[in-house]
Amino acid sequence: MDIPETPSESQGERSPTSKRADAERNRERILTAARKLYASEGLTISMAAVAREAGVGKATLFRHFTTPQQLIDAVFADSMDAYVDATTEALADSDPWHGFVRYITSVCEMQARDRGFADVLTLTFHSAKALEERRTQAYHGFLEIIDRAKVTGHLQTDFVSEDLILVLMANAGVLSATANDAPDSWQRLIGHLLRGFASPGAPIPPMPPPPSSDSLYLAMKRAE
Structure with a gap:
């Protein structure tokens, strides 16, 4: 009422x-x-x-x-604050490569928890000034995360900040397609992407298990 x-x-x-x-x-x-x-x-x-x-x-x-x-x-004010905090925590990590991995995983998990936030991270809202200010702050933090991770030799030298946008877009797409039937599928995607970003010999987290064939079939049927 x-x-x-x-x-x-x-x-x-x-x-x-x-x-x-x-x-x-x-x-x-x-x-x-x-x-x-x-x-x-x-x-x-x-x-x-x-x-x-x-x-x-x-x-x-x-x-x-x-x-x-x-x-x-x-x-999404609180979520964007958490997004900025993720960069701060990654930069505070004593192992810059681990901080990079932690940041990518954390941000993708934020997307997985909230479909709306998944959209927010891949769109711009020029009239939502507070949101855009936080996004800009996080972006500059991520630039430093990239530079520090490259110094370790574990991050591929051709990784650029625009690749994060591609990661977020890809993750948002997987989440949209599988959220109802295979909600953990995003973890497998990020596992593959991190392997692509890592230089030979870089320590990488264990690969998450794949979704079941039945759950993916249901997700594909739902998308028809």
Whole structure:
């Protein structure tokens, strides 16, 4: 049920404190609904669908978030903070190659946990300024991760930052195709990619097991 935020929506006047509390509750309901829908369906969910899930009117939704980009920015603020933290943790690793492997794996796992975030990492939102600032911060951290890993001799010299975008796009595609039937398939993909990025003799994590034939068949059938 939509909680009224203005006198015209309620019976009689309400105190400013009461209206602020109602507005904050509605905002949290909207964010909770958006997180749920983005995580399960991706960023194609409409604002109207978010309003329905939150149990608020569209007018209430647009009072808090006038554009989809503003809502996306608010929903994924914490996730983008974690994305930046992943670069910090990788740079703090005493073994730069291990930090590189850790970073690639961690970011792909973030995508696996949240389909909406998988989309966020492969798209740009120029009007979502806070989100883009965090993305830029993480990008510059990743450039340093690459340089440090190359110094060890374990990362192929032709690896470039654009390769991360390809990794994230590939992972997002696998997640979209297999999430319902073979949700751990992304781990196998990343295992293969890390082997391609590693120089001969570089220490690499054990290869994750492949998905079963039956689970992949179901995923392929679903994609028809």
